Amino acid sequence: MKSILVEDTEHCVFCGNPNVEEHHVFFGTANRAKAEKYHLTIPACNEHHTGSANCPHKNRIIDLALKCWGQTVYELKIGNRSDFRRDFGKSYL
Template sequence: MDSIMQTKKECFICEYKNNLESHHIFGGTANRKKSEKHGLKVWLCYEHHRGNDGVHLNRMVDLTLKAAGQKKFEEEHTREEFRAEFGKSWL
């Protein structure tokens, strides 16, 4: 997985190293492809991906990942470029 968010294969949240799943930070058909294009993906353990404390069921985890992804994107691009690509700002 090509990611600008991580260099190690471990859960982005808890650093667990087994049973990891790839997660596109910005979802939906169009934004998933854009996440792929820009490396805005992270490894998550099952609990932080699909579990009760996971990004798909916990809005705060989802918003935290989106803000982190946008912040990383903006290290090389402007906020206006981010908004043009993803439609809105999470910061």
């Protein structure tokens, strides 16, 4: 897994667990490939990826926080806000 969001991709960003899955900050059919292309991914253990109420797939607040983080880093490292809107359909900031 490559990520422009974190250096340590071997541990869950939420709890440090070394058993991680790749979470695409922008997911769904249209956005998953773009998140992969730009490395907008984070490592998350099963509990913090899909296995509890405190995961981005089930908690809208966590999901939106990650999307804001992802967009911020995109705008710092890849392109501007117009580029982000073109790629992901809207701004989260």
